Amino acid sequence: MTQLLLTTIINERFLNLDVSQYTSSVSAIHHRLEQSENEPTGWLNGPIAMDSQNLYPILTMADEIKKNAEVLIVIGVGGSYLGAKAVQEALTPYFQKNEDGIEVIYVGYNLSGSYMKQIIDSLQGKEFYVNVISKSGSTMESSLAFRVLRKYTVERYGEEGKERIIVTTDPEKGLLKEIADTRGYRRLEIPSNIGGRYSILTAVGLLPIAVVGVNIVELMEGAKKAALDLKEESLEKNEAYRYAMIRHALYTQGFRIELLASFEPALSYIHEWWKQLFGESEGKSRKGLFPAAVSYSADLHSLGQFVQEGSPILFETFLHFKEVSKDYSIPYTIANDDGLNYLSNRTFNEINSISKQGTVLAHAEGGVPIIQIEVEKLDAFHVGYLIYFFMKACAMSAYLLEVYPFDQPGVEAYKKKITELLIEESVAH
Amino acid sequence: MTQLLLTTIINERFLNLDVSQYTSSVSAIHHRLEQSENEPTGWLNGPIAMDSQNLYPILTMADEIKKNAEVLIVIGVGGSYLGAKAVQEALTPYFQKNEDGIEVIYVGYNLSGSYMKQIIDSLQGKEFYVNVISKSGSTMESSLAFRVLRKYTVERYGEEGKERIIVTTDPEKGLLKEIADTRGYRRLEIPSNIGGRYSILTAVGLLPIAVVGVNIVELMEGAKKAALDLKEESLEKNEAYRYAMIRHALYTQGFRIELLASFEPALSYIHEWWKQLFGESEGKSRKGLFPAAVSYSADLHSLGQFVQEGSPILFETFLHFKEVSKDYSIPYTIANDDGLNYLSNRTFNEINSISKQGTVLAHAEGGVPIIQIEVEKLDAFHVGYLIYFFMKACAMSAYLLEVYPFDQPGVEAYKKKITELLIEESVAH
Numbered sequence: 001m002t003q004l005l006l007t008t009i010i011n012e013r014f015l016n017l018d019v020s021q022y023t024s025s026v027s028a029i030h031h032r033l034e035q036s037e038n039e040p041t042g043w044l045n046g047p048i049a050m051d052s053q054n055l056y057p058i059l060t061m062a063d064e065i066k067k068n069a070e071v072l073i074v075i076g077v078g079g080s081y082l083g084a085k086a087v088q089e090a091l092t093p094y095f096q097k098n099e100d101g102i103e104v105i106y107v108g109y110n111l112s113g114s115y116m117k118q119i120i121d122s123l124q125g126k127e128f129y130v131n132v133i134s135k136s137g138s139t140m141e142s143s144l145a146f147r148v149l150r151k152y153t154v155e156r157y158g159e160e161g162k163e164r165i166i167v168t169t170d171p172e173k174g175l176l177k178e179i180a181d182t183r184g185y186r187r188l189e190i191p192s193n194i195g196g197r198y199s200i201l202t203a204v205g206l207l208p209i210a211v212v213g214v215n216i217v218e219l220m221e222g223a224k225k226a227a228l229d230l231k232e233e234s235l236e237k238n239e240a241y242r243y244a245m246i247r248h249a250l251y252t253q254g255f256r257i258e259l260l261a262s263f264e265p266a267l268s269y270i271h272e273w274w275k276q277l278f279g280e281s282e283g284k285s286r287k288g289l290f291p292a293a294v295s296y297s298a299d300l301h302s303l304g305q306f307v308q309e310g311s312p313i314l315f316e317t318f319l320h321f322k323e324v325s326k327d328y329s330i331p332y333t334i335a336n337d338d339g340l341n342y343l344s345n346r347t348f349n350e351i352n353s354i355s356k357q358g359t360v361l362a363h364a365e366g367g368v369p370i371i372q373i374e375v376e377k378l379d380a381f382h383v384g385y386l387i388y389f390f391m392k393a394c395a396m397s398a399y400l401l402e403v404y405p406f407d408q409p410g411v412e413a414y415k416k417k418i419t420e421l422l423i424e425e426s427v428a429h
Numbered sequence: 430m431t432q433l434l435l436t437t438i439i440n441e442r443f444l445n446l447d448v449s450q451y452t453s454s455v456s457a458i459h460h461r462l463e464q465s466e467n468e469p470t471g472w473l474n475g476p477i478a479m480d481s482q483n484l485y486p487i488l489t490m491a492d493e494i495k496k497n498a499e500v501l502i503v504i505g506v507g508g509s510y511l512g513a514k515a516v517q518e519a520l521t522p523y524f525q526k527n528e529d530g531i532e533v534i535y536v537g538y539n540l541s542g543s544y545m546k547q548i549i550d551s552l553q554g555k556e557f558y559v560n561v562i563s564k565s566g567s568t569m570e571s572s573l574a575f576r577v578l579r580k581y582t583v584e585r586y587g588e589e590g591k592e593r594i595i596v597t598t599d600p601e602k603g604l605l606k607e608i609a610d611t612r613g614y615r616r617l618e619i620p621s622n623i624g625g626r627y628s629i630l631t632a633v634g635l636l637p638i639a640v641v642g643v644n645i646v647e648l649m650e651g652a653k654k655a656a657l658d659l660k661e662e663s664l665e666k667n668e669a670y671r672y673a674m675i676r677h678a679l680y681t682q683g684f685r686i687e688l689l690a691s692f693e694p695a696l697s698y699i700h701e702w703w704k705q706l707f708g709e710s711e712g713k714s715r716k717g718l719f720p721a722a723v724s725y726s727a728d729l730h731s732l733g734q735f736v737q738e739g740s741p742i743l744f745e746t747f748l749h750f751k752e753v754s755k756d757y758s759i760p761y762t763i764a765n766d767d768g769l770n771y772l773s774n775r776t777f778n779e780i781n782s783i784s785k786q787g788t789v790l791a792h793a794e795g796g797v798p799i800i801q802i803e804v805e806k807l808d809a810f811h812v813g814y815l816i817y818f819f820m821k822a823c824a825m826s827a828y829l830l831e832v833y834p835f836d837q838p839g840v841e842a843y844k845k846k847i848t849e850l851l852i853e854e855s856v857a858h
Contacts, residue, residue: 078730094544095534095551105524109727110694111784113756113777115523120757122524141726143767144759144777151760179766196730256685256742257719265539276731283735290686290740291732292721297570298538300843301507301625302705306712306719308839313685313719313742327542328549330573331580337608338572343851348542348573354854355540358847366842410737413795414729418787422772425783 003225003385006239009360009370019235022245022400029399030233030241033392040406042193043391047201047223047384055216058188058203061166062210066102069127069164072211073119073149075108076133076204077141078276080168083200083387084208086273090266090383091214101213108132108145116145120152128156133168133204135190137176140418168203195406197277198391201384215380222384230392240389243371244396250315250369251289251401257314259307260293263356264324264378268295274390281394284403284410297355304359308366315369319386320356321378324349432654432814435668438789438799448664451674451829458828459662459670469835471622472820476630476652476813484645487617487632490595491639495531498556498593501640502548502578504537505562505633506570507705509597512629512816513637515702519695519812520643530642537561537574545574549581557585562597562633564619566605569847597632624835626706627820630813644809651813659821669818672800673825679744679798680718680830686743688736689722692785693753693807697724703819710823713832713839726784733788737795744798748815749785750807753778 033044065072074081085106092098107119130153132146153161167180171189180187188203199205201223210216232238235245247258258278260271271293282288292314294303307316330351332344343351364370373389375382398405462473494501503510514535521527536548559582561575582590596609600618609616617632628634630652639645661667664674676687687707689700700722711717721743723732736745759780761773772780793799802818804811827834 077727082731094547109730110692110724111726111777111781112693112695112753113781114753115694116757116777117755118523137767139730140780141730143769144772144780147760147762147767147769148757151762175767182766256740263539264541265544266541272731279732279735279739280730283732283737283739285738286741288735288739290721290735290742292719295539297540298506301538301568301570301709301840302511302701303708303712303720304843305837305839306708306717308712308842309714310708310712310717310839311685311719312715324541324543326546328545328577331576333576333580337611338566338576338604340572340576343573348540348545350542351569351573351851352540352542354850355847358850359843361850362843362846366839408734410734410739410795411730413737414733414788414791417791418784421783421787421790422780 003222003229003376003382004239004389005372005374006242007372007374009364009372017246017249019245022235022248025400026235026241026245026396027233029396032399033395040193040195040198041395042191043198043201045227046191046194047220047227047388050220050224052217055206055220058206058210058216061186061188062207065129065211069129070102071123071126071128072102072104072208073123073128073130074104074106074133074208075130075142075145075149076106077109077139079196079199080133080135080142080204081106081109082197082269082273082276083205086269087200087205087209087214087219087383088212089269090378091380092212094266098213101211104208104212107149108142111141111144116148120148123152129164129166131166131168131207132176133190134176135170135174135196137169137174137179140415166207168207197280198406200273200387218380219384222381222386223388225381226385226388226392230389240393241396243373243389243393244400246371247289247315247317247397248400255313255315255369256290257292258289259303259314259316260291260319261296261299261316261359262319263296263352264321265295265298266378267319268293270319270383270386271295277390277394278397280408280411281398281405282401282403287401287403296359297352300359307363307368312367315371316363317371317373318356318360319373319375320353321375321382322353323377325378432651432658432805432811433668433818434801434803435671436801436803438793438801446675446678448674451664454829455664455670455674455825456662458825461828462824469622469624469627470824471620472627472630474656475620475623476649476656476817479630479649479653481646484635484649487635487639487645490615490617491636494558494640498558499531500552500555500557501531501533501637502552502557502559503533503535503562503637504559504571504574504578505535506538506568508625508628509562509564509571509633510535510538511626511698511702511705512634515698516629516634516638516643516648516812516816517641518698519807520809521641523695527642530640533637533641536578537571540570540573545577549577552581558593558595560595560597560636561605562619563605564599564603564625566598566603566608569844595636597636626709627835629702629816647809648813651810651815652817654810655814655817655821659818669822670825672802672818672822673829675800676718676744676746676826677829684742684744684798685719686721687718688732688743688745689720689748690725690728690745690788691748692725692781693750694724694727695807696748697722699748699812699815700724706819706823707826709837709840710827710834711830711832716830716832725788726781729788736792736797741796744800745792746800746802747785747789748802748804749782750804750811751782752806754807
C-alpha cells in the first residue's frame with residue numbers, strides 16, 4: 001500500500017477519461033525512465049541506493065556545523081535552495097528554531113543590495129558556516145553572494161575561515177570545484193546525473209535540512225519507500241503516473257493553470273519547490289500548465305473568489321496531510337457571545353480538515369476539477385515520500401506532453417541578456 | 430507629474446490598441462466612480478480628507494502599544510491583514526524588527542492548530558496587545574482566533590486585560606461591535622463605505638503599520654498625492670486608467686494570466702495584497718485575469734522557463750522601485766578566481782536593475798507582452814502612492830470587464846459549505 005492516496009472529483013463534462021488511451025504511452029515512458037542510464041535521472045534510484053552509511057558524511061558535517069555555529073548561510077538559487085527551504089518550513093517550528101538545529105539563512109537567490117547588507121549586518125557577533133551550492137559554479141546570483149561571504153569569512157576568521165566554507169558542486173568539473181580545490185574548502189557532491197530541481201534528496205538539500213534539525217534518515221526512508229512503490233508500471237497501481245495522466249488529460253481539455261492548494265501555512269515553500277519542478281520541466285515549446293499555489297484558508301479570502309467564479313481555466317490539486325503533530329482546542333466560554341460554543345469540543349486541526357472538505361465541495365460545485373493528494377502525516381518520512389512522488393510524476397507528465405523534463409533552455413535567454421548588458425555597462429563605466 | 434511611470438513593451442501582433450476605443454467607456458466609468466456616493470467607494474477620496482489630525486488617534490494608540498508591549502497580535506483574514514503585512518514587509522528590515530517599532534504577528538488567517546499552538550507558546554513571558562480586525566465580526570477564522578486570544582489575555586492580565594484588546598470593526602453594526610461595547614474593548618472604525626480589500630489605508634491597515642514603525646503620515650501623504658493625480662479623466666494623463674486599459678486589452682486578446690514581477694524580496698506581500706485586490710474584484714461571471722506573482726531573480730530560476738517558452742497565456746507586469754535605501758558593493762579580489770572583478774566597481778542594486786532590464790528584453794523577445802511600473806523610491810510615501818494607484822486601476826479594470834468591483838459572492842459558497850458541514854458534524858459528535 002502506498003503512503004499517499006490520490007482521489008479526484010472531475011465533472012464528466014470536462015473529462016471523459018479513457019485510461020486505456022494512456023496505457024501504452026505511460027508504459028513506453030515508464031521503460032524509457034527505467035532504462036535511462038545516460039539521462040540526468042540519477043534521482044530515480046538514488047534514494048534506493050542510499051542508506052544511513054551513505055548519509056554519514058552529511059550527518060557528521062551537520063553535527064560539526066551545529067556545534068561550531070549559530071547560523072548556516074546557504075548560498076544558492078533555484079533548485080539549489082528551494083528544496084531545503086521547503087523541507088525546513090514544513091518540518092520546523094513557525095516562531096523559533098528547531099530544538100535539534102540551528103538557524104539557516106538563504107542568500108544568493110536574489111540580487112537585492114538591501115538584503116545583502118542586512119545579512120552581513122545580522123552576522124556581526126554570530127558564529128557561522130557557509131554552504132555554497134551550485135552545480136556549475138557560474139550562476140551570477142550565487143557567485144556574487146559567495147564573493148561577498150568569502151571575503152567576510154576571511155575578515156571574521158582569517159585563514160582558519162576556510163574550514164567554515166563547504167562547497168556543494170559537481171564532483172568533476174566547473175569553476176566552483178576549481179575554487180574549492182585551490183582554496184582548500186571541503187566539498188560535497190552533486191551527482192553528475194542529477195539536475196538542479198531534482199537534487200533535493202542529495203547533499204544539495206540534505207546538509208541544510210540536517211542542520212535545521214530534521215531527521216534526514218527518515219526523510220530518505222520515505223523517499224526510498226516511494227521509489228519502490230512507484231516502480232509499478234500500471235496506472236492502477238502507480239499514483240504518480242495517475243496524477244500525471246489526470247493533469248495531462250485536463251491540459252488537453254483546455255485547462256491552463258494547476259492550482260496547488262493546502263491548508264497548512266508551513267507548506268508554502270513546498271508550493272514554491274513544486275512550482276519550480278513542474279514549471280521548469282514542462283514550460284517549453286509553448287506548452288505546459290502554469291503552476292500556481294494557494295495557502296488556504298487565507299487565500300479563500302483572496303483568490304478563492306476567482307477559483308469559484310472567475311475564468312474557467314484552472315483545476316485545483318489539494319495537498320492534505322491528515323495528521324499534523326501540534327494542535328489547539330477551541331475553548332468553551334460561558335458568555336458564548338460569539339456564538340461559537342458549538343465548536344468548543346473540537347480542535348483547530350479538526351475544523352481545518354472540515355474546512356478543506358467544504359472547500360472541495362464548493363469548488364467542485366462551481367465547476368472546478370479537483371485532484372486530491374492525501375498524505376498520512378506531516379513528518380520527515382512522508383515529506384520524503386511526497387517529494388519523490390512529485391518528481392516521478394513530473395518526469396512522466398513532461399514526457400506525456402512531449403517535452404524533455406530535464407533541461408531549461410529558456411533560462412539561458414535572460415542570463416545571456418544580462419551578461420551582455422553588464423559587459424556593455426562595465427566597459428562604459 | 431505623477432510619482433510613477435508606466436511604460437509598455439507589447440508586440441504589435443498581440444495588441445493593436447486603439448486608445449480612442451476606450452475613451453468613452455473610461456470616461457463613463459470615471460464619472461460613475463466620481464459620483465458613487467451610495468457605493469462602497471469611501472477609499473476613493475478617503476486619503477484626501479485624511480490629515481495628521483485624523484491620524485492622531487491611531488498614532489496615539491500605536492504609541493501606547495509600543496510602550497506597553499513587545500508584540501502586537503493582529504487577528505484578521507483577507508483584506509483585514511494582507512495590506513498591513515504588505516507594507517510591513519516592504520518597509521521594515523528583513524532580519525530584525527524596525528528601530529521605531531515592535532513585532533507584529535498575524536493570526537486568524539488560517540485554521541492550523543499547529544500555528545495556533547505555537548503562537549500561544551511563543552507569547553509566554555512576552556507583553557502583548559491584541560488587535561482584532563473584521564468588518565462583520567462573523568468570519569470564522571478570525572472569530573475562533575479571537576476566542577482563543579481573549580481567553581489567553583484574561584489568563585495573563587485578568588480584568589485589566591480588556592485594555593489590551595483593540596477592536597477594528599464597523600462603527601454601527603455587527604457582532605464584533607456588540608462584543609466590544611459589552612466588554613469594554615476600545616474600538617477603531619472601518620468606514621461603512623469601504624470594503625475589506627480596499628481598506629488598507631484606514632485603521633485596518635494603519636494601526637499595525639504604525640506599530641511596526643512605518644511612518645503612516647508619509648504613507649497617507651503618498652496616497653493623497655495619488656488620489657489627486659489620478660482624478661484625471663483623460664487616459665493620457667491618468668496612469669491608473671492606462672494600466673487598466675492595457676490589461677483589459679490584453680485580456681480581450683486572449684491572455685488569461687497577469688504575472689506581477691519584482692526584483693526586491695521585500696515586495697512579496699505587496700504581491701499577495703495585489704493578488705487579492707485584483708483576483709477578488711475581477712474573478713466573477715467566468716471572467717478575469719488570473720493574478721500570479723514572481724519574485725525575481727529567484728523565480729527566473731523557477732517560473733522563468735515557463736514565462737520564456739511555456740504556454741503563451743500570460744503577460745508580465747514589472748514593478749520596479751528605482752531607489753532602495755540600503756545597498757552593498759561588490760568587493761574586488763586580487764585572485765579574481767570567479768572572474769567577476771569586472772563588476773567590482775558596482776553595487777548589488779545596480780546589478781539588480783540591470784538584471785531587470787535584461788529580463789524585460791529577454792521576455793519581450795520571447796513574445797511576452799510587458800507592462801512596466803516604475804516607482805521612484807521604496808519608502809512610505811511611494812508605497813502609499815502605489816497602493817492607491819492599484820486600487821483605482823482595479824476599480825476601472827473591473828468595470829471595463831463589466832463586473833462589479835466591490836463584492837465577492839463566490840467567497841460565500843465555501844463559507845456556506847463549511848458551516849453546513851460543521852453543524853452536521855457537531856450534531857453527530
